[in-house]
Amino acid sequence: MTESVPRSATRRLSIGGVPLGGGAPVVVQSMTSTDTADTDATLTQVRALADAGCDLVRVSVPTKAALASFAEICAAAPVPIVADIHFDYRLALGALDAGAAKLRINPGNIGSWDKVDAVIDKAGETGAAIRIGVNAGSLEDDLAARDDLTLPEKLVASSLRFVEHFEARGFTSIVLSAKAHDVPTTIATYRALSHELPHVPLHLGVTEAGTVRQGTIKSSVGLGVLLAEGIGDTLRVSLTADPVEEPPVAWGILECLGLRRRGPELISCPTCGRTQVDLIPIAEEVERRLARVGKPISVAVMGCVVNGPGEASGADVGVACGRGCGLIFRHGEVLRKVDEDAIIDELFAEIDQL
Numbered sequence: 275m276t277e278s279v280p281r282s283a284t285r286r287l288s289i290g291g292v293p294l295g296g297g298a299p300v301v302v303q304s305m306t307s308t309d310t311a312d313t314d315a316t317l318t319q320v321r322a323l324a325d326a327g328c329d330l331v332r333v334s335v336p337t338k339a340a341l342a343s344f345a346e347i348c349a350a351a352p353v354p355i356v357a358d359i360h361f362d363y364r365l366a367l368g369a370l371d372a373g374a375a376k377l378r379i380n381p382g383n384i385g386s387w388d389k390v391d392a393v394i395d396k397a398g399e400t401g402a403a404i405r406i407g408v409n410a411g412s413l414e415d416d417l418a419a420r421d422d423l424t425l426p427e428k429l430v431a432s433s434l435r436f437v438e439h440f441e442a443r444g445f446t447s448i449v450l451s452a453k454a455h456d457v458p459t460t461i462a463t464y465r466a467l468s469h470e471l472p473h474v475p476l477h478l479g480v481t482e483a484g485t486v487r488q489g490t491i492k493s494s495v496g497l498g499v500l501l502a503e504g505i506g507d508t509l510r511v512s513l514t515a516d517p518v519e520e521p522p523v524a525w526g527i528l529e530c531l532g533l534r535r536r537g538p539e540l541i542s543c544p545t546c547g548r549t550q551v552d553l554i555p556i557a558e559e560v561e562r563r564l565a566r567v568g569k570p571i572s573v574a575v576m577g578c579v580v581n582g583p584g585e586a587s588g589a590d591v592g593v594a595c596g597r598g599c600g601l602i603f604r605h606g607e608v609l610r611k612v613d614e615d616a617i618i619d620e621l622f623a624e625i626d627q628l
């Protein structure tokens with residue numbers, strides 16, 4: 275395994291005021307799925323993504339017709355906007371004029387180097403960052419044809435080529451991604467990039483990860499391994515779903531690793547033959563209500579005295595259930611016994627006091 279370099283070693287950037295890299299909190303991103311030319315629909319989705327936990331939101335700019343709306347979106351959005359550009363470098367220039375805080379481009383499909391250079395120079399003038407996005411499915415022909423290189427080696431070689439060109443031109447506000455749909459390839463690639471380009475902030479993602487269930491599993495494994503090793507400055511969880519589904523998964527990964535905390539943590543046991551209440555709907559209702567609680571607290575819902583409050587004594591508040599009843603506790607100290615049908619309300623009465 276290639277030795278990784280901690281994220282604190284990467285260059286610190288500011289993306290529309292959001293710090294990224296250099297040990298800053300890992301930045302959560304997603305991308306709109308609306309027609310960018312529909313300003314109202316896109317802004318509605320941007321706001322929903324911000325409410326769901328996005329620090330940055332990416333918006334596609336596929337046509338000239340989208341540029342006018344993109345300017346309005348940038349001006350009204352509650353978070354900095356990243357322009358996603360492919361093929362036409364003029365759209366990248368227009369997006370920068372429209373207020374993009376950052377571009378996402380694949381230099382390999384923008385065209386000749388003079389077109390790439392025009393984008394680099396314009397970004398330098400406007401103060402925007404650029405994410406160099408290398409993908410397994412769109413490698414340059416000369417690299418794709420090489421049988422002597424593994425896919426991670428091809429992705430790293432492509433990344434090095436582009437980063438070296440950008441830096442030789444004096445542009446250093448770079449974020450780098452090198453994505454694949456395969457988890458082992460993703461892990462191997464980012465480990466190598468962290469070693470080869472320790473100063474460049476890395477955008478993590480398992481591309482085309484799948485629907486909510488499969489995509490959550492693949493992203494949690496791939497991104498979790500890398501983040502735990504100190505690799506990665508920003509991430510997007512890519513799901514074939516409403517994009518609002520993505521930020522909670524990203525936050526869940528970060529919270530599980532102790533890297534960031536946005537809201538409550540639910541601790542609940544898997545149930546067993548000792549459980550003497552209908553625990554699953556209780557836990558589900560607690561989880562639903564906790565979605566409206568902005569406090570970074572831990573809440574335990576335990577099915578029997580074996581698992582609580584002893585095993586959950588570190589929770590800020592919780593319940594340990596018995597036969598048709600529950601013991602409400604705080605930091606392991608039992609406060610009172612309540613009937614089963616009062617468990618949820620009594621639990622939230624304690625949560626409201628925290």
